[in-house]
Amino acid sequence: MRAAAFALGLLVAGCSSQAADRLVERPSSEPSALPRVASINPCVDAVLMQIAQPQQIAAISHYSQDERATSIPLDQARRFAATSGTAEEVVALAPDLVIAGAHVAPSTISALHRMRIPLVQISVPESVAESIAQVRTIAAAINQPARGEALVSRIDNAVRAATPASDAARSTAPGALIWQGGGLVPGEGTLASELLRVTGYRNMSANYGLKRWDVLPLEHLVARPPRVLLSVGAQDRSDRMLGHPVLAGLTRKIAVRGYPERLLHCGGPTIIDAVAHLASIRGAL
Numbered sequence: 165m166r167a168a169a170f171a172l173g174l175l176v177a178g179c180s181s182q183a184a185d186r187l188v189e190r191p192s193s194e195p196s197a198l199p200r201v202a203s204i205n206p207c208v209d210a211v212l213m214q215i216a217q218p219q220q221i222a223a224i225s226h227y228s229q230d231e232r233a234t235s236i237p238l239d240q241a242r243r244f245a246a247t248s249g250t251a252e253e254v255v256a257l258a259p260d261l262v263i264a265g266a267h268v269a270p271s272t273i274s275a276l277h278r279m280r281i282p283l284v285q286i287s288v289p290e291s292v293a294e295s296i297a298q299v300r301t302i303a304a305a306i307n308q309p310a311r312g313e314a315l316v317s318r319i320d321n322a323v324r325a326a327t328p329a330s331d332a333a334r335s336t337a338p339g340a341l342i343w344q345g346g347g348l349v350p351g352e353g354t355l356a357s358e359l360l361r362v363t364g365y366r367n368m369s370a371n372y373g374l375k376r377w378d379v380l381p382l383e384h385l386v387a388r389p390p391r392v393l394l395s396v397g398a399q400d401r402s403d404r405m406l407g408h409p410v411l412a413g414l415t416r417k418i419a420v421r422g423y424p425e426r427l428l429h430c431g432g433p434t435i436i437d438a439v440a441h442l443a444s445i446r447g448a449l
Contacts, residue, residue: 199260204249207430215311295431326439338391340365363442394423
């Protein structure tokens with residue numbers, strides 16, 4: 165089976181595109197108990213680590229084995245096989261199911277169709293509620309609904325614990341900005357913005373006229389700095405903007421705090437760490 169799958173994978177590189185963002189149904193004749201799953205998305209990897217049995221995980225994304233991109237501990241990620249998401253690699257695994265992000269190579273989609281391997285595609289969540297819905301989708305797909313609900317409860321509890329209890333605290337929410345190297349800022353309508361709000365901040369992106377994901381030049385940041393600047397990759401002085409002397413000078417006027425990049429891009433269990441980090445900074449202001 166796996167040799168045939170690999171041979172087919174070699175033939176599909178030029179196949180036509182298929183529609184994304186959908187679930188390809190599993191044929192009713194296939195087994196449904198604890199399917200083996202291959203993930204080609206690092207955010208999905210993080211969810212699987214929490215809700216799947218280890219033997220269910222056929223492979224994870226190669227990003228999860230890169231310390232610059234992973235959302236899970238490296239020692240945990242390295243216990244599993246990893247792929248770059250190509251048709252040859254994924255089909256050769258002969259998984260029962262593949263879970264991916266919103267964008268998948270057409271050749272990979274075509275190969276999965278030909279081998280009748282179901283595909284679940286998960287978009288980037290824009291809210292806590294959407295992320296929780298995705299956890300449930302993944303849990304249902306791998307036949308682990310109870311573990312999925314346990315993770316949902318942990319996320320709910322973490323958000324609740326990080327939310328300011330008093331109306332006074334919410335009414336005096338400090339203005340904050342998450343600012344990446346190159347000046348990229350998550351604005352309203354993003355998961356990052358909601359996490360700022362629930363942990364007692366006001367996302368200042370709209371004050372600069374920024375869109376959902378937009379670039380804020382260093383000059384504008386210095387002219388009107390927020391009360392709290394959450395600098396993504398603040399320790400990486402190789403970045404021209406993050407390593408600029410004027411940014412170091414802002415520390416005398418505002419609270420400049422690091423925001424690990426791994427907390428920015430994923431939902432699921434990453435939310436738990438993100439809200440705890442934001443609440444800790446908020447409490448120390």
